[in-house]
Amino acid sequence: MTEKTATVHWEGPGKKGQGQISTETAALKAYPYGFGSRFGDDRTGSNPEELLGAAHAACFTMAFSFACEKAGFATVSVDTRASVRLAQQGDGFLIDRIALTLSAKVPGLDEAQFQQLAAGAKQNCPLSKALASVPNITLSATLLD
Known part of the structure; x- marks a missing residue:
């Protein structure tokens, strides 16, 4: 542990x-x-949603790379963006959406298996599991040549 x-x-x-x-x-x-x-528009500091997005993207990317390796494919490059939306709910706020966008270069991997491995990584990475209360976590995955 x-x-x-x-x-x-x-x-x-x-x-x-x-x-x-x-x-x-x-x-x-x-x-x-x-x-x-x-x-606001202060770009001199960070915020919890940005940090959560970075953590989720990092966890998902690593899970995807490990899943590819387990399936017999070596990742050459993997890039992930996580957009975290904070929405007002009554007097408070909640994170109502996380949009993951993946692009990866994985020689020998076909589109169907790529999508399957990406979906599995999204479902099984520890941060996705921890964020299960977020109503909408999406994934858009692009396999690069």
Whole structure:
């Protein structure tokens, strides 16, 4: 088993407060986030949805590569984009959609098996399982020549 840690420090009230996100690997170290980077156009910080998308894309991509390897195909390149939508619901918010977009170069793999492996990776990656409460997780997969 493995366990990873992230921490957040926040100062100030709601919309005017600022937070800092750090990870145990120091990939993020006191990285800023706040109301503006989450709901506005402030591009100097991150936000939980962006980080969730990055984590989901990373997990799915790795699961797809492992699935290809298990099926006897070596991935040359795999690129995934995850778009996470935060929608208002009543007085609060929820993540109502995650759209995964995959493009991959996998020599010798035909389209049908590619789609099957991609769908299986989407279903079985640990973050997809953890995000099962998201009402709509989609996948668009393109096999490159």
